Amino acid sequence: MSQIYYFSLFERFWHWSQAILIFGMLITGFEIHGTYQLLGYEQAINLHTLLAWVLIGLWLLALFWHTTTGEWRQYLPSDADSMMSMVKYYLVGIFLGAPHPFHRKRAEKHNPMQRMAYLILTMIISPIIWVSGILYLFYQYWPLIGMSSASLGLVAAVHTIGAFAILSFIPIHLYLTLTTSEEPFGYLREMIVGHESKRG
Amino acid sequence: MCSKNCCTLRLISLIPLLSLLLFTVALPAAEAIIKTTADHTKFDELQQTFKSGPEVTQACLSCHTEASKQIHKTKHWLWKFTHPDTGEELGKQTIVNNFCGAIETNYARCTSCHIGYGWKDNSFDFSAETNVDCLVCHDTTGTYKKFPTGAGHPPYVDKPFPPKSKKIWKAPDLSQVAQRVGKTSRKTCGACHFYGGGGDGIKHGDLDSSMTNPNQALDVHMGTDGLDFACSTCHQKEGHDVSGSRYITQAKDKHGIDIPGRDDNIRSTCESCHGDRPHPVTVNNKLNDHTSKIACTTCHIPTYARGGRPTKTWWDWSTAGRMSNDGKHIKTKDAKGYVNYVTKKGSFEWGENLVPEYAWYSGNIRYKQLDEKIDPNSVVAINTFEGSYDDPDARIWPFKVMRGKQPFDKGNNTLVTTHLFGKDSDAYWKSFDWNRAIKAAMDAGNADYSGEYGFIETTYHWPLAHMVSLKEEALGCESCHAKEGRLSNLSGFYMPGRDNYYWVDLFGWLAVLGTVGGISLHGLGRLLSKSNRR
Numbered sequence: 001m002s003q004i005y006y007f008s009l010f011e012r013f014w015h016w017s018q019a020i021l022i023f024g025m026l027i028t029g030f031e032i033h034g035t036y037q038l039l040g041y042e043q044a045i046n047l048h049t050l051l052a053w054v055l056i057g058l059w060l061l062a063l064f065w066h067t068t069t070g071e072w073r074q075y076l077p078s079d080a081d082s083m084m085s086m087v088k089y090y091l092v093g094i095f096l097g098a099p100h101p102f103h104r105k106r107a108e109k110h111n112p113m114q115r116m117a118y119l120i121l122t123m124i125i126s127p128i129i130w131v132s133g134i135l136y137l138f139y140q141y142w143p144l145i146g147m148s149s150a151s152l153g154l155v156a157a158v159h160t161i162g163a164f165a166i167l168s169f170i171p172i173h174l175y176l177t178l179t180t181s182e183e184p185f186g187y188l189r190e191m192i193v194g195h196e197s198k199r200g
Numbered sequence: 201m202c203s204k205n206c207c208t209l210r211l212i213s214l215i216p217l218l219s220l221l222l223f224t225v226a227l228p229a230a231e232a233i234i235k236t237t238a239d240h241t242k243f244d245e246l247q248q249t250f251k252s253g254p255e256v257t258q259a260c261l262s263c264h265t266e267a268s269k270q271i272h273k274t275k276h277w278l279w280k281f282t283h284p285d286t287g288e289e290l291g292k293q294t295i296v297n298n299f300c301g302a303i304e305t306n307y308a309r310c311t312s313c314h315i316g317y318g319w320k321d322n323s324f325d326f327s328a329e330t331n332v333d334c335l336v337c338h339d340t341t342g343t344y345k346k347f348p349t350g351a352g353h354p355p356y357v358d359k360p361f362p363p364k365s366k367k368i369w370k371a372p373d374l375s376q377v378a379q380r381v382g383k384t385s386r387k388t389c390g391a392c393h394f395y396g397g398g399g400d401g402i403k404h405g406d407l408d409s410s411m412t413n414p415n416q417a418l419d420v421h422m423g424t425d426g427l428d429f430a431c432s433t434c435h436q437k438e439g440h441d442v443s444g445s446r447y448i449t450q451a452k453d454k455h456g457i458d459i460p461g462r463d464d465n466i467r468s469t470c471e472s473c474h475g476d477r478p479h480p481v482t483v484n485n486k487l488n489d490h491t492s493k494i495a496c497t498t499c500h501i502p503t504y505a506r507g508g509r510p511t512k513t514w515w516d517w518s519t520a521g522r523m524s525n526d527g528k529h530i531k532t533k534d535a536k537g538y539v540n541y542v543t544k545k546g547s548f549e550w551g552e553n554l555v556p557e558y559a560w561y562s563g564n565i566r567y568k569q570l571d572e573k574i575d576p577n578s579v580v581a582i583n584t585f586e587g588s589y590d591d592p593d594a595r596i597w598p599f600k601v602m603r604g605k606q607p608f609d610k611g612n613n614t615l616v617t618t619h620l621f622g623k624d625s626d627a628y629w630k631s632f633d634w635n636r637a638i639k640a641a642m643d644a645g646n647a648d649y650s651g652e653y654g655f656i657e658t659t660y661h662w663p664l665a666h667m668v669s670l671k672e673e674a675l676g677c678e679s680c681h682a683k684e685g686r687l688s689n690l691s692g693f694y695m696p697g698r699d700n701y702y703w704v705d706l707f708g709w710l711a712v713l714g715t716v717g718g719i720s721l722h723g724l725g726r727l728l729s730k731s732n733r734r
Contacts, residue, residue: 034683034697041677041697049484090722095729140489153694157704164708168715175719179726 003195006109011071014062015191021055022166024048029163052133059126075119078112086113094180121169129162241379250374253317253353254330259378261329268329270440276315278326279303281447288569290447295567298515298582298604298658299397300545302570302617304645308351309621313392320351322644335374336391340382344372345391349621386422387412389431401509405554405600406666410507418507420668434467444468449663451495451563451587452595470496486677495595498558499675500668504600506553507667510538514549515604518655521546521632544620544629546605556598556664558687560587563594565661570647573613574656580608580615582660589693596690602660607634609642611650615658617641 007015028048031038039047066072077083085101090113093101102111110118135142135155142148181187186196240246245259261268271277279292292310296302303310311319316331318324325331333352335344347355347369354372361369394400394409401408416423421433435444443466453471455463466472474496479487490499505511522543524530529543538550564586574580587594609616619640620628628637634653642649680687681697688698 032681032696034681034700037678037682041681045486045677046483095725097730097733137484140492151694153699153701156694156696156699157701160700160704160708164704164711167708168711171712171716171719175723179723 004106005194006106006190006196007194009194010065012191012194014058014065017058018055021051021058022170024051025055026163026167033160033163049137052137056130074108074110075115075122077119078115083112083116086111117169117173121166125162125165125169128158129166132156132159132162236382240381243379246375246378248375250378252356253333253335253374256374256378257317257330257332257334260334260381264334267334267440268332271315271332272326272329273439274315274441275445275447276442277332279314281445283447285564286566288567290567294570296570296582296615296617298602298606298660299403299512300620301606302641302645304617305619305627305641306621309349311352312346312348312350313395314352317352335377335381337384337388338381339377339388340380340385341372341377342387343370344374344377345369383430384432385430393431397512401505402512403602404662404664404666405504405511406501406662406664408505408507408509408511410509411666414507417670417673418667420670422666434473436467444665446663447565449561449563449565451561451597452492452593470500493589493595495561495597497663497665497668498556498596498598499679500671501556501598501664501666502669502673502675502679503553503555504598504664504667505551508552510536510550510552511554511600512548513551513554513600513603514547515545515602515606516547516655517545517607518605519546520544520628521634543632554600555686557601557661558596558598558690559585559661560589560591560594560690560692561585561597561599561663562587562591568615570615570617570645572615574608574615576608576610576613576654576656579603579657579659582615582658585661589690596687598664600662600664602662603657605655605657607638607653608656609638609648609650610652610654612648614648616649616653617645617647619644 025048028039028044028051030036031044032041032048038044082102089098089101092098100111104111132155135147136152136159139152139155142150177187177191178185181190183196190196243263245262248259250256250259257268275281275291280289280294281291282288283290292303294302300306300310307324308320314333315336316324316333318331333346335354336346344354346352347359348361354374355369357371359369359371360367390407390409390412393404394407394411396403396407401410411419411422413424414422416426421427421429422431432442435442437443450469453469454476456471457463457475458467458472463472470478471491476491477488478491478496479485481488519541520543522530522541530541531539531543532541534540534550536550539548540550541547562585566584566586568574568580568582568584607616607618608614616638618628618634619626619637622630624640625631626636626640628634631637635651638653639649639651675686678697679685681695683698685698687695
């Protein structure tokens, strides 16, 4: 019996390169923010800017992939009932050893909460960071787009809020993906080789 | 026999080498001659014994017919500048500073740095062409020096200075000097501009005698081991006028690179040669973006007074006049050997390798006028300037800030001029009586004096533009983009690395900690419940 490949080669490449880029952006970003000194301000700026462009490129690639393959449907919100049952499961059922309320299929590989989390990440948090980041980077050219009286501080604050949102997302993501699979680190294995180790 | 022949052979073989050596030695001299088309030693007009400076000028004018008329229009001559916006009369003639105060009644001493001869009082003839001193700027011999109290004249006989001291100020051979005139140089400009405020390096901080022959590390443009610029390489206009005055500084040159024939050809801004986007483009172009808000000098003059000469940073006139027990003048020096007290002038402090102070600056300086009211309870800014983050013409500039205490009119709450120098008994340096010295100077300038004086602390900002370092020594980002960076005092704008919003950071970190705490508890709960279920 053939195994189900939940994650195509592209998705795995996308996931891990994005993970590395985001970690790099967080490390350099909080140095630019003045939280600590690590690489030196200029190096931090250079790397942050470079990684941003690479990440934007990666995103365009991913956008193309998701639209042409139709995989974008994986991120559409589920109905409220199944969402609620997921919430209940994480708040109660998981402690009582209740069965997982979601039955995974290739066409629906993410549970309702995952779908919602990734949708918020890609459609709300990321755009906030992208838009504020690009404005931040091209601060010099604001007068050309009629933003001469806008506040750099406001843009910086929005960008920072986005960074904190990403930083908060990471521990939750790691916790749930690393500890809730049926076999230990099953999801991690999936994201590396593309499929589960054995058929359940 | 053989050995003799061998010797001769060896000598012969040396001839090409020797001649090459001679040729190379002779080369620089030959080059120096072909740079100019006129050899002044051959001019008939200069084959005479000159008895005074004006006589030399007379001879100069016989060929350079327009030179004095040109000089007469300049600030170098008039010491006067009418501000086009405010209409205020500025310039050395009227401004009160916090060094030796003002030139009123002190002419002969102050005008030893005037580009003329004989400005010893208010009767000086500003229209006399022979009153222009050609030699002080065009001397190439280094022997022509204006006598410190000579109202612009050099000594015509050897004289001691300070008076009665053993230091002899030699009278120059005016014919020799006149026959060897040439272009202005760092040395001729520096003869006055390096010694402003009464001595080497006192006034500016970025101009002192170390700039006569600086190396590149001290000044990348003027370094003799590099570009070897003269002052006039940048400070040049036409007809003896000189660009780059401080009274209206071009704080931001939006014009960029000046091309002869097309542009104004004023080269006294950095941008006129380097353009306004001078840095190589890297992955981020932030250095070039900075040019709209940060003056070039802010990063490229990391410290000033770094040529081995200190600059004066504090001058307290209120302590002047103390005598030793036997009634003699006092002179003390600090640990580094710099004079920190003299009876005539009060107390000083000096500094070397100083970090500039920074301020928004649009180039428009305002000077405290003599009749302007001051607040006796606060530090008085002798000059203030416009500029802020929101001002498109302003940039952040580096300054030397001269601080000190000087006399003021306690009754009228105005600054005062003081009669320091002179042989009369009203002069402070004769009587050490401030009241008389102030009254004499104020009367001479038709200014109102209440008769009651005090001392007030003042500041005087000097924008820095020289001692531009090698680019490797320029400031890096973190000099300012840091919590306690060089610009920590400037407000009105958000600067990454320096600024953050307290609430954003507080809630941000609470959110991060909250999620980590939440998942920890969640995980712990799962572990416990799992072991319970077993």
